[in-house]
Amino acid sequence: MTQTEEKKTGNGTKFKKMRSILLKIIAAIVIVIVLFLGIVYIMNVISTNSEKKQIEPYGQHVSVDGKNMNVLIQGDGKETIVLLPGYGTAAPALDFKLLIDELSPNYKVVAVEPFGYGLSDGTEKDRTTENIVSEVHEALQQLNINRYMLMGHSITGIYGIDYVNKYPNEVIAFVGIDSSVPTQPGVDVKFPLKTFAFLKKSGLQRLAVKFGGSPYGELAFDDRTVEQMTMLSNKNSNSSTMLNEMDHISSNFKGAQGLTFRKDLPLLLFVQADNQGVPGWIPLHEGQIKDSVHGKVVIMEGSHYLHHTKFKEIAENVRTFMKEAK
Numbered sequence: 001m002t003q004t005e006e007k008k009t010g011n012g013t014k015f016k017k018m019r020s021i022l023l024k025i026i027a028a029i030v031i032v033i034v035l036f037l038g039i040v041y042i043m044n045v046i047s048t049n050s051e052k053k054q055i056e057p058y059g060q061h062v063s064v065d066g067k068n069m070n071v072l073i074q075g076d077g078k079e080t081i082v083l084l085p086g087y088g089t090a091a092p093a094l095d096f097k098l099l100i101d102e103l104s105p106n107y108k109v110v111a112v113e114p115f116g117y118g119l120s121d122g123t124e125k126d127r128t129t130e131n132i133v134s135e136v137h138e139a140l141q142q143l144n145i146n147r148y149m150l151m152g153h154s155i156t157g158i159y160g161i162d163y164v165n166k167y168p169n170e171v172i173a174f175v176g177i178d179s180s181v182p183t184q185p186g187v188d189v190k191f192p193l194k195t196f197a198f199l200k201k202s203g204l205q206r207l208a209v210k211f212g213g214s215p216y217g218e219l220a221f222d223d224r225t226v227e228q229m230t231m232l233s234n235k236n237s238n239s240s241t242m243l244n245e246m247d248h249i250s251s252n253f254k255g256a257q258g259l260t261f262r263k264d265l266p267l268l269l270f271v272q273a274d275n276q277g278v279p280g281w282i283p284l285h286e287g288q289i290k291d292s293v294h295g296k297v298v299i300m301e302g303s304h305y306l307h308h309t310k311f312k313e314i315a316e317n318v319r320t321f322m323k324e325a326k
Contacts (some may be wrong), residue, residue, distance in 0.1 A: 037202060044203025051231040057119065059093055059111070062139045069139045070119035072111040075104030079322070080145060081175075083111040084136065086154025086305075087249070088242060090233035091118045094225055099307040102315035110145060112136050116241030118232060127245030129252045133163045140170075149322070151175035153307065155249075158182060158256045165259060173266035173325065175318060178275075178304050181284040182256035186277070189250070193243050200238040209234065219308050261288060266325040267295040270306055270314055294325045 059072035072093035081103060085092035093100075093111040100109050114132055115123040125131050136159075140148070150171045152160055157179030164171045199205040209230075216226045236242060261267050267289050275281035282299060289295030298317055302309045 037204075040203040040207055041201075042203075044206050047206065048234070051234060055119075055231050055235070056228060059113070059119065061119075062142045064115075064135050064138045064142070065123070065125070067115065067121040067123060069115060069121070069135065070113040071139060071143065072100075072113075073108065073143075074100050074111075075106070075108045077104075077107040079106075080108045080110060080148040081151050081318075082136075082140065082145070082148045083109060084150070084152035084156040084159065085113070085117060086152075086156065086177075087245065088237065089117065089153070090236040091229045093118055094229050094232070095305075096307060097225060098220055099311040099314060102311050103318065106315075106319060110140070110143070110148070112139055116239055116245065117236060122239055122241040124240075127241065127248050129159055129162050129248075129255055132159055132245075133166060137163070137167060146170055147172060149173040149175060149318075151177070151318075152179065153177040154304065155180050155252075158252055161256055161259045161261060164261060164265060168262065168265075171265070173268065173322065174261060175321075176267075176269040176271075176285075177314065178270060178272045178306050179285075180253070181288060182253055182259065184253075184278050184281075184284055187250055187253040191246050191249075193247055196238045196243060196246075197240075205238060206234055261292065263291050264293050266321070267292045268318065268321045269295075269297045270310070270317070271297055271299050272304055272306060273299045273301045275304075296321060 059070045061068040062071050063069075070093070083092070083096050083100070085095065089095050092113045096111050100111060103109050113120045114136060115121060115125075116127075140146075147170060150156075150160055150163060150173070152175075154177070157176050160174055160176070160179065161182065164174055196205075199208070214226065214230065216229065221229070269285045269289065271282055271285045273282075278284070282297070285297050289297055300306050300310050300313065307314060
């Protein structure tokens with residue numbers, strides 16, 4: 001064997017050893033990842049089963065479409081306010097608690113948890129505006145609630161504009177809490193639904209939430225309420241019902257683009273002062289009230305969830321606005 005051949009043989013042997021080491025490293029990494037995912041999955045299953053026993057009931061169940069819809073009623077005022085949540089709010093009746101406590105001395109407050117939210121059942125029915133609006137209305141009919149202000153956060157601006165047009169003899173006013181506008185830009189996004197479903201089923205979603213810090217930490221909620229909202233968030237976030245609604249967000253916005261609020265309907269809109277994500281956020285809302293006989297935009301400093309920090313101001317503005325509307 002020549003020197004050149006010996007060198008080639010030696011290089012070949014080194015390459016085989018390096019490849020063998022590299023394959024072993026890759027195999028070890030794969031094993032670690034599989035073990036990690038397995039542990040996360042098992043812990044998620046255990047935690048989910050444990051939390052089912054710890055979630056405390058609140059409100060009452062109403063039968064809608066053969067399923068249970070949860071509704072919390074607080075206060076016994078002569079006038080009624082129906083509260084609807086923004087998209088993805090895991091426990092609406094608890095999320096609205098600070099605002100409900102401010103409103104209930106003067107109003108009968110009805111917090112409706114649509115299917116897939118809070119303690120309500122999930123559903124396989126498509127989360128179109130038509131279905132959601134119809135189901136909420138049926139729940140109110142079951143409770144003999146036929147005259148009310150419709151008040152809601154975020155996506156309720158889309159469902160609500162459809163609702164007030166379908167049931168004009170029932171809704172006496174609409175109040176939006178940083179509510180969505182049909183013509184706002186950026187709603188034609190295609191969401192990675194399969195990825196979100198995997199994150200939930202694998203337990204990675206729970207892990208991310210655990211190490212991401214509580215979104216309620218510096219708010220006025222008591223510890224018990226925060227604990228319940230966290231568990232309900234683990235249960236409901238990215239559920240099949242929630243993901244179905246996410247899949248219909250774009251089409252629901254498009255379906256609402258031809259709708260406007262009635263001119264004779266009192267319209268009160270609380271709007272975040274500095275929304276970095278949606279250009280022209282305040283003008284969009286001002287456009288909604290421009291033809292209203294009694295319309296008002298109230299600009300507030302705070303996050304998208306204005307009712308978490310501005311609950312006192314919102315309640316006071318609602319009382320004053322409705323007195324003026326009369």
